[in-house]
Amino acid sequence: MHEIVVNLHMHTVYSDGTGTHKDIADAAIRAGLDAVIVTDHNVLVQGLEGYYRISRNPSTPLRKSRVLLLVGQEVHDQDRDPQKNHLLVFNANRDVSTLADDPQTLINGVNEAGGLSFIAHPRDPEAPAFKETDISWEAWDVHGYTGIELWNGLSELKTLVPTRLHGAFYAFFPQFIGHHPILEVIQRWDDMLAEGGRVVAIGGSDAHALNMRMGPLQRVIFPYTFHFRTVNTHVLIPEPLTGDVPADKRMIYEALAAGHCFVGYDLPASTRGFTFKGRGLESSVVMGDEISARRGVTLQSHLPQPAEIRLIKDGKTINIWKDSQACAYTAIEPGAYRVEAWRTYLGVKRGWIFSNPIYVR
Ligand SMILES: [Zn+2]
C-alpha cells in the first residue's frame, strides 16, 4: 500500500470561495499535498481535473512538484430553510444537484451515477456572532451513502467563536482552532459501527479562503495553504500515483470507497506513515477491510512519532498506550476496531489521527 495525502471539500469562485482551481493547486503544492478534491456548492465544474504544476513565482524545488486536482460537488437543497443536509459527492458521472430536494433520492442518484457520497459536517452548530446558522445533517434515516466527514475544519471553528472577538483571534492564530472532531459526530459514527454498519470516515477542510474585514483591517482568513496543512485525509492506494489522470482518479476513489484511509491532523506534526493492520489465520488486512475473527486477529498500529494511542471497539475504548509509537492487540471478539492517536500541541491535548475501522466478523 502506498500512502498519499489528500485534502478534500473546498470551495472556489464557482460557489462561495474566493480562489480559483489554479490557486488551490498552487496552495496544495506549497503544502506538499498529493491530491485535492474541490467541491463547489451545487455545481459540477467540468474540464478542470488534472495534474497541475506551480504557476506563480516558481522556486526551483517546487517547480518539479505536481498535484492531482479532482472535482466533485457539495449538494444541498437550496430551497430548504435552514439549508441543512449537505452531501459531498465524488466521482459521479453527472451533476446530481437537481436531486437535492430529497436526501435519499440524492444518495440513490449518486450511486446510480457510479459516485461516492459522504455526509458533510454532520454536526455544524450555529455561530450567531457571525450570523451563521446551524447546517447540521438532519436526515439520519437515509441509507446507501459511503460515509461521513468526521472532522470538518469549519464546523469546529463554529464551536469556538461565541463573539466576533473570538473570531478575530482565530483569524490571526488559526493554529489554535483544531482540537478534535466534534464529539457528537464521533459518537454517532461509533453508534453506526456498533450496529454493524460500514461507514467510512474522512476529514474535510471546507476551505473557502474568505475575505474578512474588521475596521481598517482586511485579510484572507484561513487561506487554502493553512487548511492544506491541517486536517487531511490520508489515502492508501495499491500503487504510487502514475501521472495518468483516469487511472489515478480510479485508485483514489476505490480506496476512499473501501475506507482505506485515515484522518490526520497534520499541523502539530505530519501523520504520514501511520499504519493500522490486522493479521488473521488466513489473511492480512488494512483499515477499512473485513477479516474473520476465527482464532483471533492481531491488530497492529504504528505511528510516525510517539503519542497516546487508543484502541476503540464498537465505541468503547478497550486499551490505551501512553507515549507510544506502536501497539499490538489480539482481537478475539467480532466488532469494529479503530485507532485514535492524541498528542499535546500548544498546551492542549488534541486529536491527531483517526483511523478507519478494521471490521472483525
Ligand atoms: Zn456545507
Ligand SMILES: [Zn+2]
Ligand atoms: Zn463546504
